Amino acid sequence: MALREEQARDRKRVGALHREAFGGQHGEVVARLVEDLRRDxxxxxxLVADEAGEVVGHVMFSRCRLDAPRRLVDVVSLSPLAVGPHRQRRGIGRALVRQGLQELDVRGVPLVFLEGDPRYYSRLGFGPAEAQGFRRPSLRIPDAAFQVVTLPAYEPWMTGTFVYSDTFWRHDCVGLRDQAG
Incomplete structure (x- = not known):
């Protein structure tokens, strides 16, 4: 398996991968989110995971902000991450995230935030963000799901409220909506 930056030729397969991995209407929303994040x-x-010329995994890290008391800080969000259903539990997602974190470290990014399953992401170095002095951008994000990893560029004064880019808000991809309403 090769890990590499996504190329224009991968875009259709990446969209199909998110539709397949997330399923139904949610998969469509995530695929459109990826398209708009590329543009915005x-x-x-x-990054994509490529097995014999087939895209089997994808992860995206995009620009967001931390509203710290001293100043706004450029940070990133890990979202989305998808692996084809028939290739899950083989370390593809883990490899994509680790490769991404290494590249972000080289770029001087101090913090990476996400919403996700702490049982999975804790194995990749992520921990509860609120316990580290960060506030959620929405009360719809479950406490345990709001996670962060600090990279070497992080400094202790970097605390405050995580702020998603407008793209996430336009697609209503922040937190969980009440499905009964």
Whole structure:
């Protein structure tokens, strides 16, 4: 398996991968989110896992902000991450995230935030963000799901409220909506 930056030729397969991995309407929303993140944040880090010429995994790290008391800090969000259903539990997602974190370290990014399953992401170095002095951008994000990893560029004064880029808000991809309403 090769890990590499996403190329223009991968875009259709990446969209199909998110539709397949997330399923139904949610998969469609995530695929459109990826398309818009590419457009809205040309510097986003978008990596694919390639097995024999087939894209089997994808992760995106895009620009967000931390509203710290001293000043705004450029940080990133890990979202989304997808691996084809028939290739899950083989370390593909873990490899993509680790490769991305290494590249972000080289770029001087101090913090990476996400919403996700702490049982999975804790194995990759992520921990509860609120316990480290960060506030959620929405009360719809479950406490345990709001996670962060600090990279070497992090400094202790970097605390405050995590702020998603407008792209996440336009797609209503922040936190969980009440499905009964």
């Amino acid at each position: 944040d040309p510097a986003a880090l978008s």
